Amino acid sequence: MMLTAQAASAAAPLFAPFSSAKFSLPSRVVMAPMTRSFAISGVPAIAAPEYYARRARADVGLVISEATLVGRPSAGNEPDVPRFWGEDALAAWQPVVTAVNATGSAFWPQLWHVGAVRNPMVKWTPPxxxxxxxxxxxPGREYGVAMTEADIEATIDAFAQAAAQARRLGAGGVELHGAHGYLIDQFFWAGTNQRTDRWGGATLAERSRFAVETIRAVRAAVGASFPICIRLSQWKQQEFAARLAMTPDEMLAWLRPLIDAGVDVFQ
Ligand SMILES: Cc1cc2nc3c(=O)[nH]c(=O)nc-3n(C[C@H](O)[C@H](O)[C@H](O)COP(=O)(O)O)c2cc1C
Known part of the structure; x- marks a missing residue:
């Protein structure tokens, strides 16, 4: 990319290395997670290592992967979205991690469970x-089932297992997809969390329990020094006007327990 001298100078800080207590990056350019839909039955395609490494070589300091499914049968309904569980998929992620690491940039997989929001364009039905x-x-649109206590515990464990695998493969960190109206966000939002047990409640703090317990489990699985990021959004794809926090203080009250549970980075 050709920049004018003025633009290059204004953009220079972006290309300076970044360093924090838990991780260092060769630049501050971060690639956002983007679903690509090129996996085959949940296994990253053979072209994936070069796809990601090409971005890393082009000055991206941190590559966040396309969203990848955690080990629950209904985590997603798209077979061309990769999994982050199962020997076949993990064996295909290994060269991706190795290829990005070889460039000096970092690779963090994004871990995903879609909850009640499935891609309506896809006809494949999960088991x-x-x-x-x-x-x-x-609100007002029923779809699928409410999770039992056992479902919730197994799902938290699935996030932790995927994070542990990410670390085992040499990834530099993980990102939890807690945004855009998917499962973790469905717990945050009163419009989709109408539970009366300990996983629900009238306050955002109460409805954050699922995220907090998931982060704690991930932290326990990856150890103290491995970076954990969570992606959050006010809006939901089901309801763009939705807001979880209305003031900076409410935002802080939302984020603080997530930090205490083990989050290092918010996206
Ligand atoms: C094709 C496509 C796929 C995307 N897939 C994901 C995804 O898997 N996970 C995610 O958190 N965001 C996903 N996003 C959102 C992007 O990460 C990003 O937020 C969006 O493109 C808007 O860019 P901005 O956040 O810089 O405004 C996707 C966006 C696009 C265009």
Whole structure:
């Protein structure tokens, strides 16, 4: 890319190395997670290592992967979205991690469970019904089943297992997909979390329990020094006007327990 001298000078800080207590990056350019839909039955395609390494070589200091599914039968309904579990998929992620690491940049997989929001364009049906906090996609629209206590515990464990695998493969960190109206966000949002047990509640703090417990489990699985990022959003694809925090203080009250549970980075 050709920049004018003025633009190059203004952009220079972006290309300076970044260093923090837990990780260092050769530049501050971060590639956002982007679903690519090129996996085959959940296994990253053979071209994936070069796809990611090409971005890393082009000054991206941190490559966050396309969203990858955690080990629950209904984590997603797209077979061309990769999994981060199973020997076949993990064996295909290994050269991706190795290829990005070889450039000096970092690779962090994004871990995903879609909850009640499935891609309506895809006809493949997972071997289990959609699962979510209350079996609703949005207020008034029922879809799938409300998760049992055992489902919730198994899902938290699935996030932790995927994070442990990421570390084992040599990834520099992990990102939890807690945004855009998918499972973790479905617990945050009162519109999709109507539970009356300990996983629900009238306050955002109460509805954050699933995220907090997931982060704690991930932290326990990866150890103290491995970076954990969570992606958050106010808006939901089911409801763009949704807001979880209305003021900076409410935002801080939302984020603080996530930090205390083990989050290092917010996206
Ligand atoms: C094709 C495509 C796939 C995307 N897939 C994901 C994804 O898997 N995970 C995610 O968190 N965001 C995903 N996003 C959102 C992007 O990460 C990003 O937020 C979006 O392109 C807007 O860019 P901005 O955040 O810089 O405004 C996707 C966006 C696009 C265009």
């Amino acid at each position: 289990a019904p959609p699962e979510s906090p209350s079996g609703v996609v949005k």
